Amino acid sequence: DVKVTQSSRYLVKRTGEKVFLECVQDMDHENMFWYRQDPGLGLRLIYFSYDVKMKEKGDIPEGYSVSREKKERFSLILESASTNQTSMYLCASSFPPPTDYGYTFGSGTRLTVV
Amino acid sequence: SQKIEQNSEALNIQEGKTATLTCNYTNYSPAYLQWYRQDPGRGPVFLLLIRENEKEKRKERLKVTFDTTLKQSLFHITASQPADSATYLCALVRLQAGTALIFGKGTTLSVSS
Numbered sequence: 001d002v003k004v005t006q007s008s009r010y011l012v013k014r015t016g017e018k019v020f021l022e023c024v025q026d027m028d029h030e031n032m033f034w035y036r037q038d039p040g041l042g043l044r045l046i047y048f049s050y051d052v053k054m055k056e057k058g059d060i061p062e063g064y065s066v067s068r069e070k071k072e073r074f075s076l077i078l079e080s081a082s083t084n085q086t087s088m089y090l091c092a093s094s095f096p097p098p099t100d101y102g103y104t105f106g107s108g109t110r111l112t113v114v
Numbered sequence: 115s116q117k118i119e120q121n122s123e124a125l126n127i128q129e130g131k132t133a134t135l136t137c138n139y140t141n142y143s144p145a146y147l148q149w150y151r152q153d154p155g156r157g158p159v160f161l162l163l164i165r166e167n168e169k170e171k172r173k174e175r176l177k178v179t180f181d182t183t184l185k186q187s188l189f190h191i192t193a194s195q196p197a198d199s200a201t202y203l204c205a206l207v208r209l210q211a212g213t214a215l216i217f218g219k220g221t222t223l224s225v226s227s
Contacts, residue, residue, distance in 0.1 A: 004157075031213070033214060033215075035217075040219070041219070042203075042217055042218065042219035042220065043158075043203070043216075045208070045214055045215075045216065048214045056214075058214060059208075059216075090157050090158075092157070096213060097145075097146075097207075099163075100163055101160065101163070102148045102150065102160030102161075102163055102205075102215075103148075103150075103158070103160060103215065104160070105157030105158050105159070106157050107156055107157050108155070108156065108157050110155075
């Protein structure tokens with residue numbers, strides 16, 4: 001069964017900490033994405049990557065960075081965690097278009113910053 | 115700027131009926147549109163993709179239509195079951211360069227027995 005695996009389901013961090021969220025996919029997908037999901041705001045795109053060592057800013061990149069050193073792994077970094085970064089973080093991967101398949105999402109990491 | 119609207123936040127129907135969910139978009143001409151299902155506390159799961167040159171697509175009890183003139187997609191679940199209760203999201207490629215998706219806020223469907 002194809003998978004996108006996020007390293008933690010729940011995480012609690014302190015304000016100011018540097019936080020790493022890891023995502024690994026086993027489908028040989030070129031594209032990988034990070035979203036956050038908040039009640040009333042839906043899914044919002046943070047960063048994405050089309051290839052190793054490549055990254056593109058999404059709609060809300062402020063306060064975040066990413067790393068993609070290997071094709072299967074895409075990490076999201078919160079440089080200095082703040083309480084407004086408390087959220088559900090979702091990683092996804094896909095083949096580039098044209099394709100009849102959509103994104104495969106991980107189960108999410110619920111991050112609480114205190 | 116581009117906008118995706120899923121008209122209803124919540125939809126309640128009885129088992130066996132057809133559920134119809136709406137997705138409207140503005141300032142945009144997407145090449146394709148996708149629908150996802152999301153259960154509480156889980157990531158979205160891809161259901162269907164429909165291209166701009168396809169009027170309708172079916173998969174088992176699911177049917178999606180795509181009207182590029184009205185800038186609207188309809189998502190139908192026929193013979194609905196309580197197990198169909200979930201949040202359904204529509205998604206389009208972002209207007210900016212690239213192929214990343216933007217998502218509507220979703221419609222939460224509740225099917226009662």
